[in-house]
Amino acid sequence: MNIKTQNKKSKYQVYKPPLRGIVMDGRNKGCFPSMNYHLTPVSSNAKTGPIPVTTSSKATCWKGCPFYGNVCYASTGPLALHWRKVSEGGRGGSFAELLEKIKAFPKGQLWRHNQAGDLPGEGSRIDAKMLSELVEANRGRKGFTYSHKPLTTANATLIAYANRNGFTVNVSANTLLDADKVALRHPDLPICVVVPEGTPRRTTTPAGREVRLCPAERKGSGINCANCKLCSKATRSYIIGFTVHGTSKKNYAAAVAQ
Numbered sequence: 001m002n003i004k005t006q007n008k009k010s011k012y013q014v015y016k017p018p019l020r021g022i023v024m025d026g027r028n029k030g031c032f033p034s035m036n037y038h039l040t041p042v043s044s045n046a047k048t049g050p051i052p053v054t055t056s057s058k059a060t061c062w063k064g065c066p067f068y069g070n071v072c073y074a075s076t077g078p079l080a081l082h083w084r085k086v087s088e089g090g091r092g093g094s095f096a097e098l099l100e101k102i103k104a105f106p107k108g109q110l111w112r113h114n115q116a117g118d119l120p121g122e123g124s125r126i127d128a129k130m131l132s133e134l135v136e137a138n139r140g141r142k143g144f145t146y147s148h149k150p151l152t153t154a155n156a157t158l159i160a161y162a163n164r165n166g167f168t169v170n171v172s173a174n175t176l177l178d179a180d181k182v183a184l185r186h187p188d189l190p191i192c193v194v195v196p197e198g199t200p201r202r203t204t205t206p207a208g209r210e211v212r213l214c215p216a217e218r219k220g221s222g223i224n225c226a227n228c229k230l231c232s233k234a235t236r237s238y239i240i241g242f243t244v245h246g247t248s249k250k251n252y253a254a255a256v257a258q
């Protein structure tokens with residue numbers, strides 16, 4: 001792939017998207033009119049802890065995601081209300097504005113991209129230019145996020161690029177078996193997996209890969225993303241698991257049974 005271009009003004013590697021397989025057709029010039037991005041400078045969410053978190057319009061989500069709608073944790077509660085307002089344009093702003101805010105973070109700042117929403121780009125595709133800009137805005141900071149977009153060759157290439165350049169993108173698997181399939185095809189990508197309630201804190205996939213459940217799920221642990229940081233480690237050797245809770249349980253079982 002063509003990821004070798006050096007920016008003359010910067011010592012950092014700058015991504016030049018491959019010409020084949022990735023849509024860079026100028027339809028959106030790097031920003032969809034219907035797309036909106038919001039930054040919460042200090043999250044009040046107990047699980048993330050007091051770090052900056054962003055929210056992207058729902059149009060960034062792939063509708064083929066088996067959790068789209070009724071399993072996704074962001075589809076219920078206060079986060080769902082916030083997400084709707086961002087998606088409808090009532091909160092947040094443009095992608096360019098988001099980039100400026102990220103660039104203003106102090107060096108070393110841990111931040112979580114997308115408490116709701118997915119990587120930039122409509123639906124299944126990742127917008128190479130926008131992701132590249134996000135990676136550059138994050139230089140020197142510790143941004144991390146998750147993606148449930150399909151791991152096409154183009155998407156996987158872009159996600160690997162982000163991970164190599166300091167912006168950690170965890171790819172999401174739907175089950176432990178699915179996590180094995182993802183790991184086989186993409187051994188260099190950090191993986192997260194959704195697991196049913198009752199899964200032990202330390203477990204393995206059917207093929208024996210280590211899985212550790214998110215420690216913030218343990219009530220009273222005092223652990224949150226701000227002091228845990230596991231999801232920001234792109235080269236970790238284990239998979240992180242998230243337990244599906246509450247009303248989503250039934251929907252999860254139905255979604256993964258298909």
Ligand code: SF4
Pocket residue numbers: 047048213214215216223224225226228229230231232240
């Ligand atoms: S594993 Fe750590 S960093 Fe990842 S979501 Fe849980 S608390 Fe946050």
